[in-house]
Amino acid sequence: MARQWKDYCEFEPIFQRIERMRVLILDNLIACASDLSDKARREPNFDAEAWVAEERKIAGFAIGNITQNINNLIMKPHWLVARLNELTDARVADFDPDAIIISGTLRDFDLYHPDLIARLESFLRRTTIPTLGICGGHQIMGQAFGARVVTLDGLAPWEKRSERMREYQYYLISVLRPQDPLFAGILNERGRRLPKNTLRVWQNHGLMLERVPPGFSLLAKSELTRNQIMVKRGDGQLLYGVQFHLEKSFEDWRKLPSPWEHRNESRDGRRMFENFLIEALRHRGKADLVKEAATLPLSPVVSARDAQPAYALAASGQRLNGYGNGPAKAPAPPSLTPSEVGGSEPAEEYIADRLTGL
Incomplete structure (x- = not known):
């Protein structure tokens, strides 16, 4: 009889181990019509207004999921959202982040x-700030260091814009280097219900990196996508790229009927996100901001019912010249407007269907 395994873990309280941290979130989606290329304008279905509206709607959810992790995992978070067309060395230096997180994308980079x-790409090659690239952010990180972005069947993106093979919904990935700090406290411990050195993660992409770029190490792979997680530790850099969506952790958890269950994917994604933040602080010489288990409070500080939905957190920061400052504890926002979250109401099924490039 085949061995059976469950897709959830026993209840695990969440403690905020990180005292304080500054995180720059790079919104990697199209922000305005001038962000589009001449090639995009020659596409048969080109509609600048509709494309930008769709990108901003997706951005509201993508950035909301990222900020939800930051607000729930850091005791005193300070985060800033910058759009791609706002990225400059001066702005990064002015905020002085401990880590950078690059969101996913919707459209191909040649658009x-x-x-x-x-x-x-130039910034990624030069920065010494620890950086995490998620899905499309993972792909642009690899491209910056010489790897090609291709479809899952090896074609250039412009050769097959639609009807692509995709990894969509939950897939298993195989961890090749379980000793990497990104997997601390996740793999092969008591109570885990997945096969050894395996993660179950949310995938939603039709593109991938053709290879592991020079200077990076491969940490995990899947059946369809060889490069699922990579890391660069050298030249003063700490760069992680993940092809899947670890940032969906709290969103997934909130959808469960009971806060006493953690599905593996939500627990694992949340822990990897936290492990990256901890590694970033260590890289920056700020390990003293991370609490060890012996110093944590006896009761948890975060539960599924406390975690705010992504669209609420996306709107909780104050907008100022394209930036959003996250409060230490995000309050319940007022009624949301399209300019705040890319849509007045969350449309999760639409979002799940359209995040093909993330």
């Missing part, structure tokens, strides 16, 4: 204005 892509 972006080439100056935006060139600027981001």
